[in-house]
Amino acid sequence: MKLDDTDREILRMLQADARTPFSEIARRIDMSSATVHDRVGRMEEAGVIEGYHATVDPKAVGYGVRALVGLRVEQGREEDALGRLREIEGVRAIHLTTGEWDVILRVVAEDTDSLRELMFEGIADMDGFSRSQTMIVLGTDYEADGPPI
């Protein structure tokens, strides 16, 4: 789908705040809210807008620790290994990467104890991985909600 500048402006506003009323968006881009409605619908349809999500503070729901976990996967075990990772609740993202690691996970855990459990009873111990490294996130200096628009 081809996006024009108006579409991008709408995306930018909805990315910043998914609850911005169409009427407010319409006012800012000087068009009718029916047009905004129409464009948003088409962008949803086309998959440009993948969804709308509330951002929840992980600490508030009991997850105090974030980490990135680098993994080396043994040859030929990829599918099986990834499938099992996906079943683990604390595993929030599974990226296949170039460089030092085959896979990098983004994980959350309640505390360092439960992270240790996740790693040493959950992941590092799994068949199919030959090496792992846990990089605990001490803090996040900056985090944007999506791509620049």
Added chain:
Amino acid sequence: MKLDDTDREILRMLQADARTPFSEIARRIDMSSATVHDRVGRMEEAGVIEGYHATVDPKAVGYGVRALVGLRVEQGREEDALGRLREIEGVRAIHLTTGEWDVILRVVAEDTDSLRELMFEGIADMDGFSRSQTMIVLGTDYEADGPPI
């Protein structure tokens, strides 16, 4: 703020779809929508709900490449170095971590050429960093929208 199971259910629904009508949430948890409204308001107030965001497909807005970038920061240059990273549009997250790297960035770029530019004219070349490694994301096998609730 202390959350009960009802709050968590509401959070789960809004995390999955921020546009779920309060009336629909109310129906599912068997309460009035005024109650849902009230609880959501309090969770927003308390910062449990940090915001509502449309998830935009990066490819659709021209960002075909994602990468994780590990950086080593020279002693005493932390603040300055991080400040400059924050100014770079393609840098979407800046995590301070334990382990092999002091900082891990999540970056997006239009293509591999522009990623190279970002790295070799933007970041690797910056004062304050002694070492870097770029891990290009070949694919994302799984990605959740927030913490498990």
Added chain:
DNA sequence: GTTGAAAAAATATTGAG
């Protein structure tokens, strides 16, 4: 594609238990 206006639906507010 866009519009204004009407209809439908949702959210915000109020007052009381």
Added chain:
DNA sequence: CTCAATATTTTTTCAAC
């Protein structure tokens, strides 16, 4: 904290340009 009822606002639809 929860509710029902009401007021307000937003979303959605649609005939027309």
